[in-house]
Amino acid sequence: MSKPSRRANREQLKALRKEKKRVEKSLREELIVKGFTPRSHATITNHKCSYKSVEEECTARNDALSDQMQIMRSRFPLLLSRLSKIEDPRNPKKIKYQLTVLMIYGILTFIFHMSSCREANREMTRPMFEENLKILFPEFEDLPHHDTLKRLLSKIDVMELENIHIELIRQLIRKKKFRRYLIDNCYPIAVDGTQKIKRDWLWAEECLERTFNKGEEEELSQYYVYVLEVNLAFRDGMTIPFMSEFLSYKEGDSCKSKQDCELKAFYRLAHRLKKAFPALPIILFMDGLYAKGPVMEICRKNKWQFMIVLKDKPLPSVMREFDAISQLEPRNRSTGKWGKRKQQFRWVNDIEYFFGPNEKQMQIVHVVECSETWQEVKKGGTEVVEESSRHVWLSSEPLEKKNLHERCNLGARSRWTIEEGILVEKHHGYHYEHCFSYDWNAMKGYHYLMRLGHLFNTLGRYSVRIAKVIRDTGVRGFIIFIRQTMTGPWLNKEYISKRMSAPFQLRLI
Secondary structure (H helix, E strand, O other): OOOOOOOOOHHHHHHHHHHHHHHHHHHHHHHHHOOOOOOOOOOOOOOOOOOOOHHHHHHHHHHHHHHHHHHHHOOHHHHHHHHOOOOOOOOHHHOOOOHHHHHHHHHHHHHOOOOOHHHHHHHHOOHHHHHHHHHHOOOOOOOOOHHHHHHHHOOOOOHHHHHHHHHHHHHHHHOOOOHHHOEOOEEEEEEEEEEEEEEOOOOOOOOEEEEEOOOOOOOEEEEEEEEEEEEEEOHHHOEEEEEEEEOOHHHOEHHHOEOOOHHHHHHHHHHHHHHHOOOOOEEEEEOHHHOOHHHHHHHHHOOOEEEEEOOOOOOHHHHHHHHHHHHHOOOOEEEEEEOOEEEEEEEEEEEEEEEOHHHOEEEEEEEEEEEEEEEEEOOOOOOEEEEEEEEEEEEOOOOOHHHHHHHHHHHHHHHHHHHHHHHHHHHOOOOOOOOOOOOHHHHHHHHHHHHHHHHHHHHHHOEHHHHHHHHHHOHHHHHHHHHHHHOOOOOOHHHHHHHHHOOOOOOEO
16 A cells, blocks of 8 residues: 655645745845845846837847947947057968957957857858948957967967956056945955866967776776956955966976966965066965965065965864964954844954964964854745854954954955856856867957956946846846847837937946
8 A cells, every 4th residue: 555645736836935935035024123234136127028119129229238338339449459469470462360359359259149150150240240240349240260360369478468358457447437346445356266277188388187986907097277366346246357377287397297287376366466467565365275374475565465264174273272262352342233144253363373384484373263143034945043153264464343344244254256257257258267279378258258258248247227127137148138238120220329428437337
């Protein structure tokens, strides 16, 4: 005899959902009574199309596309000036497309989320798309085949593309576009490494290698590309692509069979960052991999602040001293609320950390721990459960009650934005993990063009003009919206020309 099914029926599921909504509402009301103001949801609006006529939709499409492209056009003087200085290795007598035109075309392929060279060839050369592109960019007399861009990227110094990216960021900093987002009057920069490509065959000498099934008869080798990314990581989720450092097998020590690693890449990147911005006040946000003496030494030598995630195992002596001293300093405690979370801080300043050969080198560090609890409705049920988490950071600056919130909540916790930014580049239209070319130099060139495209789209996302449209459509929905506009006879040439020629000022929300 079969056992009776315990699975809920339709009526029971409806009652469960209704009860869950009631419990969630009562929990929100309880939090409001305690002084917590819940934020509005950032999800895409759920309504029918708001346009009442074709003319209204046409105007909206013209406005959205011109506003997005104006962000790029406003940087054209600098962009074209720097692109024109890149040495062109091609035969001048055989050049059909100027280097500047090819690079702008390459950036646009990522702005419009083209997934591959073939898709760019197929979609961007459609007569309607090409005609609309010429309205926005009169520099285009004709669109090139993507292989032309690929061949050029394999020959030029692609680091010049990142130098242009850095110069665009420098211009935004000079115009004080990010002043409201500073942490302790420093520009917040997050550092994180990620894998870009992996293959089962060695396609470039620079690829890193790892092996599986070690000790067995048949070992499997895998070859991959790893990149150390640096982003400006602002509060409330805004992350601006900044710099990239590729790990290369050539940078390792072949005599000792040691490959390049993320820490070595950080040392190279720190040198480049200091050279590019020698006087810029910077605070670095890094994960537990960077909780090391040499990293802190470089930061202090460059006069950079830092907040580094601290786990229990990497620096056991520091954690032991922190636990012992914190019990003797009960005044170094603070409680408060951040959103719906109850937080308890404890901190210890001036801990001596010894490292290096025979532990002869020393750094003074400051450690803070944040323990927090909050209530939420259990998934799939109606029970209110209490969740908890614990975070520990190494700080370069002494800690006190008045700087805990800024350094920890607004600063160190913003490190997650670079991870979110990398996930966006991987899965939300930029095709970070697509190779585009098996030539190492060209592959890097496409990476820098992708980061430039992401930069312009991010500025558009947080600009005052486009923010309202994105609230209705979502970020990817907005890209689809303007890409669809490019494929149809929507654009009014006179209207677009008038808007594009008008003075433009980038204002971030």
